[in-house]
Amino acid sequence: MGEKQPNEQLTAWFVRSGWSKGELARQVNRRARQIGASHVSTDTSRVRRWLDGECPREPIPKILSDLFSERFGSLVNIEDLGLRATVQLTPGSGVDLPWSGPQTVQLLSDYSRSDLMLNRRGFLGTSLALTAGTALIEPMQRWLAPAANGRPTPILAAAREGAQPTGRISGPELDLLESTVVMFRQWDAQNGGGLRRKAVVGQLHEVCDLLQESYAPEVTRRLFQTTAQLAHLAGWMSYDIGMHPSAQKYYVLALHAAKEAGDRPFGALILSDMCRQMIHLNRGNDALELIHLAQYGSRDTATPRTQSLMHVLEARAYANLGEVNKCYRAARLAEDSFRDINAGDPEPDWISFFSEAELNAENAHSYRDLSYQTGRSQTYALQSQPVMERAVELFSQDPGHQRSYALNLIGMASVHLLQNEPEAAAASAQQAVDIAVRIRSERVNTRLRKTTEAALGEFRDVSEVKRLRERIDQDLPEFNRQQAV
Incomplete structure (x- = not known):
């Protein structure tokens, strides 16, 4: 076999990112732990071998794709990095x-x-x-x-x-x-x-x-x-x-x-959360298949509140795929279904979380995601801002949903970053840290770290961003899952 050739595509993205080899290795390891791939242990020498042409095993190509996509606010496919997409599923x-x-x-x-x-x-x-x-x-x-x-x-x-x-x-x-x-x-x-x-x-x-x-x-x-x-x-x-x-x-x-x-309605809720997980993992097509299955399976039994929830997640999946018109249509259907809710109708406890605050939060995140998928379009960022602000306002009045409050403060911070407002972004993120230290949600902590890293990538010299990074490092150390009691 011939000698491996340097991976010029991966090198180009790596240089543009501004990361050091150690920082990229650290982020790969962190993301691997988040998805349960605890066997992954990367260091600077391994990153150097990737740049020199070695093709990493799964799930690292997908992790690298996700990390660079988030860094640049647009989709960076595995192939764009000069890597081969391999099947990451196992028979068992x-x-x-x-x-x-x-x-x-x-x-x-x-x-x-x-x-x-x-x-x-x-x-x-x-x-x-x-x-x-x-x-x-x-x-x-x-x-x-x-x-x-x-x-x-x-x-x-x-x-x-x-x-x-x-x-x-x-x-x-x-x-x-x-x-x-x-x-x-x-x-x-x-x-x-x-x-x-x-x-x-x-x-x-x-x-x-x-x-x-x-x-x-x-x-x-x-x-x-x-x-x-x-x-x-x-x-x-x-x-x-x-x-x-x-x-x-x-x-x-x-x-x-x-x-x-x-229980068809509750089955639809389970599929909806499976959809949410796939959106989180940047698998928009799988998310869309799951939410459509939930909608079809509960078409005769879902209440307007459940229908609204499924439509907002459909919109999130379309936003993940960059499908602008379909995203808007699903978001409007979610709003229409929510207006059909009759406060006097009995509903199961498990759907009570889906409030006006959640409706605004999910639609705001859809518009924000469209901004990322369309090269940081200001149109969608501006559309997201008032909807996200409404979600944050409503959650601030709801002491029973502190995690959602924190997540939407982080969402607000990301919208400010899209509009080149680092001071406002840092202020929202600081409020989220105030909540994060009182609860135990690695999802909140991870999003705070990612948002802070994104802020540092663009606004490293802004004092508010520096202080945010210092507080994150001090108050939100890496989560140990053995603490989950």
Whole structure:
């Protein structure tokens, strides 16, 4: 074989970035930890070999693509970096699971037990791979299958056929269990996913034990609903602290449990959060497939509030892909659906988080993302600003959603940066740090670090930006996932 040739494309992007080899290595390692690729350990000599022509293994090409895209505010493909795009999925990634009640219970029980045991030593997620593309979408489409024939799910069908109940849970105990899920959800919204994740996983494992026995059909349905909500919450909390493969695993299992409960609206919420995760990971096409599946599967059952949520995430996915007209259309549909909400109509607790503040926040982020996708267009940045300001104003009045308040302050900072307003950006980010030190959300911390790095890249000499960087380094050290209790 001939000698490797220097990678001139990667070198050109690297020189333009202004990063040192050590800084790029540090960012690659940090991003790898965020997506659960704990085996990645890069240093300056490794970066030098990439520039000299060595092709790094997955997931590093995708990580480099994401980092340079964020640095320059426009899409930098793997091929643009002179690297080969390779498949990052593995056959054993674990999302194509049997749609069977007993197997769903067993898989949830086994996985939650492993989570509780292995996370004590920091091993959780190292054996998992994030699944994307066709390998993710096709198994999720099977969520729709029961609706095609109208038959009940297997466990509920067995209960209706006369199996003698042997379960030991009473009505008041089941009520208490359901109220506990509501309490966990409130804790997460206020304090971040890192504070009560293990408690949620432990409760999930206990509910799986209950499902080993037989009950009357309505009790079985409610237990599966509770299981689905706990698994979804475990996934959401894992996502919030950057454990993406584990989050995806919980989401998939939650969708299976929601199917057993016959709960289409909640299944749509799970798919919506899977969409949100794909947007976060810059996989817009996968995000769009997931949200369309959620919309189709709940078309006859979703309330206006749930429909509005799905439309805003559809808009986010289109913004991620740079589809301007489709993004605007979805954002308008979200606003129209939100106006259809009747305050007197009963709704489940799990959708109550989607407020006017969330609607404004998601649409503002869509417009901001369009600015990035269109070469930092001021048109979209200016459109984002008043909508983001409204979201920040509403969240400032809501002590129960501190994490969302912080995330939108960071979003406001990014909009100021797009408009070359570093002092205003630093001020918004400082407010977010005030919240970040009180909660435990690696998602908040990561976005603060990324926004600060972006500010330093353009406005390194601005004193407010310097002070922000000093405070980030002092008050938000790298997150240790073993702290997630």
